[in-house]
Amino acid sequence: MDFNFENELAGKTALVTGGTKGAGKAIATRLLQAGATVITTARNKPEKQQDRLYFIAADLSKPEGTQQVVNQVLHEFGQLDILVNNLGGSETPGGGFAALSDHDWETTIQTNLLAPVRLDRGFLPGMVERGSGVIIHIASIQARLPLYDATLPYAAAKAGLVNYSKSLSNEVAPKGVRVLTVSPGWIKTENGQAFLEIISKARNISIEEARQSVMDGLGGIPFGRPAEPEEVAELVGFLVSPRAGYLTGTEYVIDGGTIRTI
Template identity: 45%
Template sequence: MMENSFKGQVALVTGGTKGIGKAIADKLTAAGAQVVVTARTAPTDTSLQNFIAADLTQPDSADRIAKEILNKYGRINIIVNNAGANLSPGGGFSTLSDEHWYNDWQLNFLSIVRINKALLPAMIEQKHGVIINISTGAAKQPIWEMTMSYSSAKAALNVYSKALASEVGSKGIRVNVVSPGVVKTPLMLEFIENLATSSQITVDAAFKAVMDKVGVAMGRMAEPEEIADLVAFLASPNANYITGANYSVDGGASPTV
Protein backbone atom coordinates (compact mmCIF):
# COMPACT_ATOMS: atom_id res chain seq x y z
CA MET A 1 0.00 0.00 0.00
CA MET A 2 2.94 2.35 0.66
CA GLU A 3 4.65 1.80 -2.70
CA ASN A 4 5.36 5.15 -4.37
CA SER A 5 3.34 6.94 -1.64
CA PHE A 6 6.15 9.48 -1.28
CA LYS A 7 7.32 9.77 -4.88
CA GLY A 8 8.64 13.27 -5.52
CA GLN A 9 8.77 14.14 -1.82
CA VAL A 10 11.84 15.13 0.17
CA ALA A 11 12.20 13.81 3.71
CA LEU A 12 14.69 14.51 6.48
CA VAL A 13 15.38 11.80 9.07
CA THR A 14 17.71 12.86 11.87
CA GLY A 15 19.73 10.13 13.54
CA GLY A 16 18.95 8.01 10.51
CA THR A 17 21.97 5.74 10.21
CA LYS A 18 20.98 3.03 12.69
CA GLY A 19 18.17 1.72 14.86
CA ILE A 20 14.74 3.34 14.54
CA GLY A 21 16.06 6.14 12.34
CA LYS A 22 17.54 3.78 9.76
CA ALA A 23 14.33 1.73 9.66
CA ILE A 24 12.34 4.92 9.03
CA ALA A 25 14.77 6.14 6.35
CA ASP A 26 14.65 2.75 4.61
CA LYS A 27 10.85 2.68 4.74
CA LEU A 28 10.44 6.15 3.25
CA THR A 29 13.07 5.45 0.59
CA ALA A 30 11.32 2.23 -0.42
CA ALA A 31 8.09 4.23 -0.81
CA GLY A 32 9.71 6.65 -3.23
CA ALA A 33 10.96 9.56 -1.11
CA GLN A 34 14.27 11.34 -1.49
CA VAL A 35 15.55 10.86 2.04
CA VAL A 36 18.23 13.01 3.63
CA VAL A 37 19.81 11.46 6.71
CA THR A 38 21.80 13.20 9.41
CA ALA A 39 24.04 11.78 12.13
CA ARG A 40 27.28 12.71 13.84
CA THR A 41 29.32 10.11 11.97
CA ALA A 42 29.10 8.83 8.42
CA PRO A 43 27.13 5.59 7.97
CA THR A 44 28.70 2.27 7.11
CA ASP A 45 25.77 1.70 4.75
CA THR A 46 27.09 3.03 1.44
CA SER A 47 23.58 2.96 -0.09
CA LEU A 48 22.78 6.19 1.79
CA GLN A 49 23.57 8.78 -0.84
CA ASN A 50 22.04 11.81 0.89
CA PHE A 51 23.94 12.13 4.16
CA ILE A 52 24.76 15.26 6.15
CA ALA A 53 27.21 14.93 9.03
CA ALA A 54 25.95 17.03 11.93
CA ASP A 55 26.03 17.20 15.70
CA LEU A 56 22.53 18.43 16.50
CA THR A 57 23.53 19.59 19.97
CA GLN A 58 25.43 22.41 18.24
CA PRO A 59 23.06 25.36 17.67
CA ASP A 60 24.31 26.15 14.16
CA SER A 61 23.68 22.63 12.83
CA ALA A 62 19.97 23.12 12.11
CA ASP A 63 20.46 26.14 9.84
CA ARG A 64 23.27 24.37 7.96
CA ILE A 65 21.14 21.26 7.40
CA ALA A 66 18.17 23.33 6.24
CA LYS A 67 20.32 25.32 3.84
CA GLU A 68 21.83 22.18 2.28
CA ILE A 69 18.43 20.54 1.79
CA LEU A 70 16.71 23.61 0.36
CA ASN A 71 19.64 24.49 -1.91
CA LYS A 72 19.67 20.97 -3.34
CA TYR A 73 15.95 20.18 -3.57
CA GLY A 74 14.14 23.49 -3.15
CA ARG A 75 11.59 21.95 -0.79
CA ILE A 76 11.02 19.80 2.27
CA ASN A 77 7.93 17.66 2.66
CA ILE A 78 8.59 15.44 5.67
CA ILE A 79 10.68 15.96 8.81
CA VAL A 80 11.23 13.03 11.14
CA ASN A 81 13.03 14.24 14.25
CA ASN A 82 14.36 10.91 15.41
CA ALA A 83 17.80 11.80 16.85
CA GLY A 84 17.80 11.37 20.59
CA ALA A 85 19.31 9.35 23.42
CA ASN A 86 19.36 8.93 27.16
CA LEU A 87 22.78 10.47 27.80
CA SER A 88 22.74 10.51 31.59
CA PRO A 89 23.58 7.91 34.23
CA GLY A 90 20.94 6.19 36.29
CA GLY A 91 20.56 6.58 40.01
CA GLY A 92 18.16 9.48 40.44
CA PHE A 93 18.48 13.19 41.15
CA SER A 94 21.68 13.04 43.20
CA THR A 95 23.70 11.52 40.35
CA LEU A 96 22.69 14.14 37.76
CA SER A 97 24.90 17.19 37.29
CA ASP A 98 23.95 20.38 35.47
CA GLU A 99 25.89 19.04 32.49
CA HIS A 100 23.77 15.87 32.38
CA TRP A 101 20.56 17.91 32.34
CA TYR A 102 21.95 20.31 29.75
CA ASN A 103 23.11 17.54 27.39
CA ASP A 104 19.81 15.65 27.54
CA TRP A 105 17.77 18.77 26.86
CA GLN A 106 20.05 19.93 24.04
CA LEU A 107 19.75 16.65 22.13
CA ASN A 108 16.23 15.54 22.98
CA PHE A 109 14.39 18.86 22.92
CA LEU A 110 16.23 21.96 21.72
CA SER A 111 17.77 20.30 18.65
CA ILE A 112 14.27 19.41 17.45
CA VAL A 113 12.97 22.93 18.07
CA ARG A 114 15.86 24.28 15.98
CA ILE A 115 15.38 21.86 13.06
CA ASN A 116 11.67 22.66 12.86
CA LYS A 117 12.27 26.41 13.11
CA ALA A 118 14.82 26.26 10.30
CA LEU A 119 12.62 24.28 7.90
CA LEU A 120 9.08 25.37 8.78
CA PRO A 121 9.22 28.57 6.68
CA ALA A 122 9.68 26.44 3.55
CA MET A 123 6.75 24.22 4.54
CA ILE A 124 4.56 27.25 5.24
CA GLU A 125 5.45 28.76 1.87
CA GLN A 126 4.48 25.55 0.04
CA LYS A 127 1.37 25.18 2.27
CA HIS A 128 2.10 21.54 2.99
CA GLY A 129 4.31 19.48 5.23
CA VAL A 130 4.50 16.75 7.84
CA ILE A 131 6.55 16.78 11.03
CA ILE A 132 6.88 13.65 13.16
CA ASN A 133 8.75 13.97 16.44
CA ILE A 134 10.00 10.75 17.99
CA SER A 135 9.46 10.82 21.75
CA THR A 136 9.36 7.95 24.24
CA GLY A 137 6.96 6.15 26.50
CA ALA A 138 9.23 7.22 29.37
CA ALA A 139 7.92 10.78 28.95
CA LYS A 140 4.60 9.57 30.33
CA GLN A 141 5.98 6.79 32.51
CA PRO A 142 9.37 8.05 33.77
CA ILE A 143 11.69 5.66 35.53
CA TRP A 144 13.56 7.70 38.12
CA GLU A 145 16.38 5.17 38.42
CA MET A 146 17.14 5.34 34.69
CA THR A 147 15.58 8.18 32.70
CA MET A 148 14.91 11.27 34.84
CA SER A 149 16.50 14.01 32.71
CA TYR A 150 15.81 12.21 29.42
CA SER A 151 12.14 11.73 30.30
CA SER A 152 11.71 15.37 31.24
CA ALA A 153 13.17 16.56 27.93
CA LYS A 154 10.88 14.25 25.97
CA ALA A 155 7.86 15.35 28.04
CA ALA A 156 8.66 18.91 26.99
CA LEU A 157 8.85 17.68 23.39
CA ASN A 158 5.32 16.25 23.69
CA VAL A 159 3.92 19.58 24.91
CA TYR A 160 5.83 21.54 22.27
CA SER A 161 4.58 19.22 19.52
CA LYS A 162 0.94 19.70 20.54
CA ALA A 163 1.37 23.47 20.63
CA LEU A 164 3.13 23.48 17.25
CA ALA A 165 0.38 21.35 15.70
CA SER A 166 -2.18 23.91 16.85
CA GLU A 167 -0.15 26.79 15.44
CA VAL A 168 0.60 25.44 11.96
CA GLY A 169 -2.41 23.18 11.29
CA SER A 170 -4.26 25.91 9.40
CA LYS A 171 -1.18 26.39 7.21
CA GLY A 172 -1.39 22.82 5.85
CA ILE A 173 1.23 21.32 8.14
CA ARG A 174 0.61 18.30 10.36
CA VAL A 175 2.63 17.60 13.51
CA ASN A 176 2.44 14.29 15.35
CA VAL A 177 4.43 12.38 17.95
CA VAL A 178 5.39 8.71 18.02
CA SER A 179 6.37 7.37 21.45
CA PRO A 180 8.17 4.01 21.28
CA GLY A 181 8.63 1.80 24.30
CA VAL A 182 11.55 -0.63 24.56
CA VAL A 183 12.99 -1.08 21.06
CA LYS A 184 15.79 -3.41 19.96
CA THR A 185 18.31 -0.79 18.87
CA PRO A 186 22.09 -0.61 19.33
CA LEU A 187 21.60 2.10 21.97
CA MET A 188 19.10 0.02 23.94
CA LEU A 189 21.29 -3.07 23.83
CA GLU A 190 24.25 -0.98 24.98
CA PHE A 191 22.11 0.46 27.79
CA ILE A 192 21.19 -3.03 28.99
CA GLU A 193 24.82 -4.18 28.85
CA ASN A 194 25.92 -1.14 30.87
CA LEU A 195 23.14 -1.79 33.38
CA ALA A 196 24.32 -5.38 33.74
CA THR A 197 27.89 -4.22 34.35
CA SER A 198 26.99 -1.50 36.87
CA SER A 199 24.59 -3.81 38.72
CA GLN A 200 26.96 -6.80 38.55
CA ILE A 201 24.30 -9.04 37.01
CA THR A 202 24.01 -10.93 33.74
CA VAL A 203 22.76 -9.27 30.56
CA ASP A 204 19.69 -11.54 30.64
CA ALA A 205 18.94 -10.45 34.19
CA ALA A 206 19.37 -6.79 33.22
CA PHE A 207 17.01 -7.27 30.27
CA LYS A 208 14.42 -8.87 32.55
CA ALA A 209 14.80 -6.04 35.06
CA VAL A 210 14.12 -3.43 32.37
CA MET A 211 11.13 -5.31 30.97
CA ASP A 212 9.68 -5.86 34.44
CA LYS A 213 10.17 -2.22 35.36
CA VAL A 214 8.55 -0.92 32.18
CA GLY A 215 5.84 -3.59 32.29
CA VAL A 216 5.71 -4.65 28.63
CA ALA A 217 2.58 -6.79 28.25
CA MET A 218 3.87 -8.45 25.07
CA GLY A 219 7.07 -9.50 26.83
CA ARG A 220 9.50 -8.51 24.09
CA MET A 221 11.23 -5.51 22.58
CA ALA A 222 9.82 -3.86 19.48
CA GLU A 223 11.69 -4.19 16.22
CA PRO A 224 12.72 -0.82 14.69
CA GLU A 225 10.65 -1.64 11.61
CA GLU A 226 7.51 -1.76 13.75
CA ILE A 227 8.06 1.89 14.68
CA ALA A 228 8.87 2.80 11.09
CA ASP A 229 5.56 1.36 9.86
CA LEU A 230 3.58 3.82 11.99
CA VAL A 231 5.82 6.76 11.07
CA ALA A 232 5.34 6.04 7.36
CA PHE A 233 1.57 5.87 7.81
CA LEU A 234 1.48 9.20 9.68
CA ALA A 235 3.62 10.82 6.98
CA SER A 236 1.37 9.53 4.21
CA PRO A 237 -1.83 10.98 2.69
CA ASN A 238 -3.71 8.21 4.54
CA ALA A 239 -3.24 10.28 7.70
CA ASN A 240 -4.26 13.64 6.26
CA TYR A 241 -6.70 14.41 9.09
CA ILE A 242 -4.37 13.40 11.93
CA THR A 243 -2.42 16.11 13.72
CA GLY A 244 -1.56 16.95 17.31
CA ALA A 245 -1.64 13.27 18.29
CA ASN A 246 0.81 11.19 20.30
CA TYR A 247 0.91 7.49 19.43
CA SER A 248 2.37 4.93 21.85
CA VAL A 249 4.10 1.90 20.35
CA ASP A 250 5.05 0.15 23.55
CA GLY A 251 3.73 -3.41 23.51
CA GLY A 252 1.07 -2.54 26.10
CA ALA A 253 3.43 -0.98 28.64
CA SER A 254 1.35 2.12 29.33
CA PRO A 255 -0.71 1.48 32.48
CA THR A 256 -3.45 3.96 31.55
CA VAL A 257 -6.22 3.98 28.93
Protein backbone atom coordinates (compact mmCIF):
# COMPACT_ATOMS: atom_id res chain seq x y z
CA MET A 1 0.00 0.00 0.00
CA ASP A 2 1.12 3.55 -0.72
CA PHE A 3 0.40 6.24 1.86
CA ASN A 4 0.83 10.00 1.76
CA PHE A 5 1.94 10.61 5.34
CA GLU A 6 1.65 14.39 5.04
CA ASN A 7 -1.97 14.37 3.91
CA GLU A 8 -3.16 10.93 4.99
CA LEU A 9 -6.20 12.24 6.91
CA ALA A 10 -7.46 14.57 4.19
CA GLY A 11 -11.24 14.50 4.01
CA LYS A 12 -11.57 13.15 7.55
CA THR A 13 -13.25 14.98 10.43
CA ALA A 14 -11.82 14.42 13.90
CA LEU A 15 -12.92 15.41 17.40
CA VAL A 16 -10.37 15.66 20.22
CA THR A 17 -11.89 16.16 23.66
CA GLY A 18 -9.85 18.17 26.13
CA GLY A 19 -7.98 19.38 23.07
CA THR A 20 -6.94 22.86 24.16
CA LYS A 21 -3.87 22.01 26.24
CA GLY A 22 -1.37 19.30 27.08
CA ALA A 23 -1.51 16.05 25.18
CA GLY A 24 -4.94 16.91 23.77
CA LYS A 25 -3.63 20.05 22.12
CA ALA A 26 -0.66 18.14 20.71
CA ILE A 27 -2.98 15.44 19.33
CA ALA A 28 -5.26 18.02 17.72
CA THR A 29 -2.25 19.71 16.10
CA ARG A 30 -0.89 16.39 14.86
CA LEU A 31 -4.19 15.42 13.21
CA LEU A 32 -4.49 18.88 11.68
CA GLN A 33 -1.02 18.52 10.18
CA ALA A 34 -2.12 15.21 8.64
CA GLY A 35 -4.91 17.00 6.76
CA ALA A 36 -7.94 16.33 8.97
CA THR A 37 -10.63 18.83 9.87
CA VAL A 38 -10.21 18.99 13.65
CA ILE A 39 -12.68 20.01 16.35
CA THR A 40 -11.68 20.42 19.98
CA THR A 41 -13.76 20.69 23.12
CA ALA A 42 -13.19 21.99 26.62
CA ARG A 43 -15.22 23.82 29.25
CA ASN A 44 -13.67 27.17 28.37
CA LYS A 45 -12.31 28.57 25.15
CA PRO A 46 -8.52 28.99 25.29
CA GLU A 47 -7.12 32.50 25.31
CA LYS A 48 -5.19 31.72 22.13
CA GLN A 49 -6.98 29.38 19.73
CA GLN A 50 -4.88 27.76 17.03
CA ASP A 51 -5.81 28.65 13.46
CA ARG A 52 -7.94 26.12 11.57
CA LEU A 53 -9.02 24.32 14.75
CA TYR A 54 -12.76 24.44 15.45
CA PHE A 55 -13.83 24.75 19.07
CA ILE A 56 -16.95 23.77 21.01
CA ALA A 57 -17.33 24.88 24.63
CA ALA A 58 -18.99 22.12 26.65
CA ASP A 59 -18.85 20.42 30.03
CA LEU A 60 -18.48 16.76 29.09
CA SER A 61 -18.83 15.61 32.68
CA LYS A 62 -22.57 16.17 32.26
CA PRO A 63 -24.90 14.27 29.88
CA GLU A 64 -26.21 17.49 28.38
CA GLY A 65 -22.65 18.57 27.57
CA THR A 66 -21.88 15.44 25.59
CA GLN A 67 -25.20 15.63 23.77
CA GLN A 68 -24.50 19.24 22.85
CA VAL A 69 -21.19 18.25 21.28
CA VAL A 70 -22.74 15.34 19.37
CA ASN A 71 -25.54 17.52 18.03
CA GLN A 72 -23.28 20.40 17.05
CA VAL A 73 -20.65 18.26 15.32
CA LEU A 74 -23.21 16.31 13.29
CA HIS A 75 -25.14 19.47 12.40
CA GLU A 76 -22.12 21.51 11.33
CA PHE A 77 -19.86 18.81 9.85
CA GLY A 78 -22.28 16.07 8.82
CA GLN A 79 -20.29 13.18 10.22
CA LEU A 80 -17.36 12.25 12.42
CA ASP A 81 -14.62 9.90 11.24
CA ILE A 82 -12.19 10.03 14.17
CA LEU A 83 -13.02 10.42 17.85
CA VAL A 84 -10.19 10.87 20.35
CA ASN A 85 -11.57 10.67 23.88
CA ASN A 86 -8.69 12.49 25.52
CA LEU A 87 -10.51 14.39 28.27
CA GLY A 88 -9.59 13.17 31.74
CA GLY A 89 -8.08 14.09 35.03
CA SER A 90 -8.34 13.92 38.77
CA GLU A 91 -9.21 16.64 41.26
CA THR A 92 -9.75 14.40 44.28
CA PRO A 93 -7.96 15.06 47.58
CA GLY A 94 -5.08 12.99 48.88
CA GLY A 95 -5.30 10.85 51.95
CA GLY A 96 -6.44 7.47 50.67
CA PHE A 97 -9.91 5.92 50.62
CA ALA A 98 -11.16 7.62 53.80
CA ALA A 99 -10.69 11.11 52.34
CA LEU A 100 -12.91 10.40 49.33
CA SER A 101 -16.63 11.21 49.28
CA ASP A 102 -19.32 9.92 46.94
CA HIS A 103 -19.05 13.23 45.12
CA ASP A 104 -15.33 12.66 44.48
CA TRP A 105 -16.04 9.24 43.02
CA GLU A 106 -19.03 10.33 40.96
CA THR A 107 -17.44 13.39 39.37
CA THR A 108 -14.26 11.47 38.49
CA ILE A 109 -16.17 8.60 36.90
CA GLN A 110 -18.42 11.01 34.99
CA THR A 111 -15.41 12.71 33.41
CA ASN A 112 -13.09 9.78 32.85
CA LEU A 113 -15.49 6.97 31.96
CA LEU A 114 -19.03 8.10 31.24
CA ALA A 115 -18.09 11.05 29.01
CA PRO A 116 -16.33 8.75 26.51
CA VAL A 117 -19.18 6.22 26.74
CA ARG A 118 -21.75 8.91 25.89
CA LEU A 119 -19.73 10.37 23.02
CA ASP A 120 -19.15 6.91 21.57
CA ARG A 121 -22.87 6.24 21.77
CA GLY A 122 -23.55 9.49 19.93
CA PHE A 123 -21.09 9.03 17.08
CA LEU A 124 -20.88 5.26 16.63
CA PRO A 125 -24.19 4.81 14.78
CA GLY A 126 -22.93 6.96 11.91
CA MET A 127 -19.58 5.15 11.81
CA VAL A 128 -21.30 1.76 11.77
CA GLU A 129 -23.64 2.89 9.02
CA ARG A 130 -20.69 3.98 6.86
CA GLY A 131 -18.63 0.91 7.80
CA SER A 132 -15.63 3.00 8.86
CA GLY A 133 -14.34 5.09 11.75
CA VAL A 134 -11.73 5.16 14.50
CA ILE A 135 -12.23 5.72 18.23
CA ILE A 136 -9.26 6.27 20.54
CA HIS A 137 -9.67 6.13 24.31
CA ILE A 138 -6.87 7.86 26.21
CA ALA A 139 -6.58 5.90 29.44
CA SER A 140 -3.58 5.81 31.80
CA ILE A 141 -1.03 3.40 33.20
CA GLN A 142 -2.80 4.01 36.51
CA ALA A 143 -5.35 1.48 35.28
CA ARG A 144 -2.60 -1.04 36.10
CA LEU A 145 -0.49 1.01 38.49
CA PRO A 146 -2.91 2.90 40.78
CA LEU A 147 -1.62 5.59 43.13
CA TYR A 148 -4.03 5.05 46.01
CA ASP A 149 -3.00 8.07 48.05
CA ALA A 150 -4.36 10.69 45.66
CA THR A 151 -5.97 9.29 42.53
CA LEU A 152 -7.88 6.14 43.47
CA PRO A 153 -11.14 7.10 41.67
CA TYR A 154 -9.18 8.18 38.58
CA ALA A 155 -7.31 4.88 38.44
CA ALA A 156 -10.52 2.90 38.85
CA ALA A 157 -12.28 4.92 36.13
CA LYS A 158 -9.39 4.43 33.70
CA ALA A 159 -9.34 0.70 34.42
CA GLY A 160 -13.02 0.65 33.54
CA LEU A 161 -12.28 2.60 30.35
CA VAL A 162 -9.66 0.07 29.24
CA ASN A 163 -12.09 -2.82 29.80
CA TYR A 164 -14.95 -0.99 28.09
CA SER A 165 -12.74 -0.08 25.12
CA LYS A 166 -11.81 -3.71 24.51
CA SER A 167 -15.42 -4.83 24.82
CA LEU A 168 -16.61 -2.14 22.43
CA SER A 169 -13.96 -3.10 19.89
CA ASN A 170 -15.16 -6.70 19.91
CA GLU A 171 -18.65 -5.48 19.08
CA VAL A 172 -17.93 -2.97 16.33
CA ALA A 173 -14.78 -4.31 14.63
CA PRO A 174 -16.87 -6.62 12.39
CA LYS A 175 -18.80 -3.49 11.36
CA GLY A 176 -15.69 -1.65 10.15
CA VAL A 177 -15.00 0.57 13.18
CA ARG A 178 -11.64 0.41 14.94
CA VAL A 179 -11.44 1.05 18.70
CA LEU A 180 -8.08 1.42 20.46
CA THR A 181 -6.71 2.47 23.83
CA VAL A 182 -3.62 4.58 24.47
CA SER A 183 -2.35 4.51 28.05
CA PRO A 184 0.29 7.14 28.76
CA GLY A 185 2.43 7.32 31.81
CA TRP A 186 3.49 10.66 33.21
CA ILE A 187 3.27 13.42 30.58
CA LYS A 188 5.04 16.76 30.85
CA THR A 189 2.13 19.24 30.84
CA GLU A 190 1.06 22.47 32.52
CA ASN A 191 -1.23 20.48 34.81
CA GLY A 192 1.66 18.18 35.65
CA GLN A 193 3.79 21.17 36.59
CA ALA A 194 0.98 22.51 38.77
CA PHE A 195 0.78 19.11 40.47
CA LEU A 196 4.50 19.30 41.24
CA GLU A 197 4.04 22.75 42.75
CA ILE A 198 1.28 21.44 45.01
CA ILE A 199 3.52 18.61 46.20
CA SER A 200 6.40 21.03 46.68
CA LYS A 201 4.37 23.35 48.88
CA ALA A 202 2.63 20.58 50.82
CA ARG A 203 5.88 18.80 51.67
CA ASN A 204 8.12 21.88 51.79
CA ILE A 205 10.49 20.45 49.19
CA SER A 206 11.90 21.74 45.90
CA ILE A 207 10.26 21.21 42.53
CA GLU A 208 13.08 18.84 41.55
CA GLU A 209 12.53 16.83 44.73
CA ALA A 210 8.80 16.79 44.01
CA ARG A 211 9.48 15.54 40.47
CA GLN A 212 11.70 12.80 41.81
CA SER A 213 9.09 11.83 44.39
CA VAL A 214 6.51 11.37 41.62
CA MET A 215 8.93 9.24 39.63
CA ASP A 216 9.72 7.21 42.75
CA GLY A 217 5.99 6.79 43.39
CA LEU A 218 5.66 5.29 39.93
CA GLY A 219 8.51 2.90 40.67
CA GLY A 220 10.85 4.92 38.50
CA ILE A 221 10.86 5.76 34.79
CA PRO A 222 13.67 3.86 33.03
CA PHE A 223 13.75 6.48 30.28
CA GLY A 224 14.48 9.06 32.96
CA ARG A 225 11.83 11.63 32.16
CA PRO A 226 8.10 12.10 31.51
CA ALA A 227 6.75 11.94 27.97
CA GLU A 228 6.47 15.04 25.82
CA PRO A 229 2.86 15.69 24.67
CA GLU A 230 4.03 15.47 21.05
CA GLU A 231 5.30 11.93 21.62
CA VAL A 232 1.84 10.79 22.70
CA ALA A 233 0.33 12.69 19.77
CA GLU A 234 2.59 10.92 17.29
CA LEU A 235 1.37 7.53 18.50
CA VAL A 236 -2.26 8.63 18.19
CA GLY A 237 -1.57 10.08 14.75
CA PHE A 238 -0.33 6.70 13.58
CA LEU A 239 -3.18 4.73 15.16
CA VAL A 240 -5.92 6.78 13.48
CA SER A 241 -4.20 6.65 10.10
CA PRO A 242 -4.72 4.17 7.24
CA ARG A 243 -1.29 2.74 8.10
CA ALA A 244 -2.85 1.21 11.23
CA GLY A 245 -5.84 -0.18 9.36
CA TYR A 246 -5.56 -3.68 10.85
CA LEU A 247 -5.11 -2.54 14.45
CA THR A 248 -8.09 -2.65 16.78
CA GLY A 249 -8.98 -3.82 20.27
CA THR A 250 -5.47 -3.20 21.58
CA GLU A 251 -4.04 -1.08 24.39
CA TYR A 252 -0.85 0.82 23.60
CA VAL A 253 1.23 1.84 26.62
CA ILE A 254 3.55 4.84 26.22
CA ASP A 255 5.30 5.30 29.56
CA GLY A 256 9.06 5.30 29.09
CA GLY A 257 9.21 1.81 30.56
CA THR A 258 7.44 2.66 33.83
CA ILE A 259 5.40 -0.56 33.96
CA ARG A 260 7.95 -3.29 34.56
CA THR A 261 5.81 -6.31 33.73
CA ILE A 262 4.79 -7.81 30.41
